[in-house]
Amino acid sequence: MTDPTPPSGLRGAVDLSALVNRPQQQQEGARADSGDAVVFETDDAAFGSALELSRTVPVVVVLAASWSEQSTSLVETLERLVRARSGRIVLAVADADRSPQLVQAFQAQAIPTVVAVVAGQPVPLFAGVQPDDVIDQVLDQLLALGAQHGVAGTVGGDAAPEGEAGEPAEAPLPPLHQEAYDAIERGDFAAAASAYRTAIAQDPRDALAVAGLAQANLLARLQGKTLDTIRNAAAAAPEDLQAQLDVADLDLSGGHVDDAFDRLLTLFPKLDADGRKLVRERLVELFEVVGTEDPRVIAARRRLTNLLY
DSSP, rough: OOOOOOHHHHHOOSOOGGTTTTHHHHHHHHHHOOOOSEEEEETTTTHHHHHHHHHTTTTEEEEEOHHHHHHHHHHHHHHHHHHHHTTSSSHHHGGGGOOOHHHHTTTTSSEEEEEEETTTTEEEEEESSHHHHHHHHHHHHHHHHHHTOOOOOTTTOOOTTTTTOOSSOOOEEEEEEHHHHHHHHHHHHHHHHHHHHHHHHHHOOHHHHHHHHHHHHHHHHHHTHHHHHHHHHHHOOOTTTHHHHHHEEEEEETTTTHHHHHHHHHHHHGSSSHHHHHHHHHEEEHHHHHHHTTEEEEEEHHHHHHOOO
16 A cells, blocks of 8 residues: 655646647547536546646546456545535546556556646645545645645535535635735746745745745746757757756656756766756755655655765
8 A cells, every 4th residue: 555645735747738638529528428527537538628627626536447446445435535525626537548648647656546636737645545534634635735726616516505514615825825826827937936935934834835936936947938949959058057957947847857857967967066056956946846755856866965975
């Protein structure tokens, strides 16, 4: 049994863009068959609609298989616990055998695997069967994460009537987080970074603001640059530090996390003190974007430490 990963922030480490641009009739197919807004089937072709839905409510995705008894048991448990949350979270069930792109995108190493998508960004959860109380806690944390990023709506007709006991359907973001979120929505990444810096100054332990600042900085660095321009510049000038930093940003934003880290760590020993300082600072920022508990970050951090000492 794999220990569940508490949702701690939105991840930019997995590129789901290839699953978005699908013909509309294919995207809607899996959900339309069931007529269920809270629990539905999905696959590679239909996942674009689940991504879009993740901007309204957190979407839990279970990669399962009909031949797996663990899958059957876990799907039943997830369905029960998701429905108990009255439309504030939804469950998308994907047959792993019919969804190879989803399996690859979410880097699933076992079946069943459970991930989430919040505002179009993946959040790793756990693999294998887990106790009900553990899943309950993970789902509660996921709802809190969604609220912090403005994803706190409801779907379907199962929402709790007004005045009934229970958590509110929507919780506001802290003012500075909301300011940053709004700035990102309008493409003003400098303003978003400024709001996150202020939040960190007020509370240095605000881990979500630290991760948000790293993501805003990454988006700002890539703004206005094209893939071809970045890659051509790096290929033409392999010793140009800024060109290599740019292509590392591009790799990480496209989900090629190991490539981004390896590029900078391979370059590190060849640099002078100022160059090493710049690469170390960039790596630390990219670690925040991916998530500091991610195994790839842990491995890269260990490699960086060995290079430093």
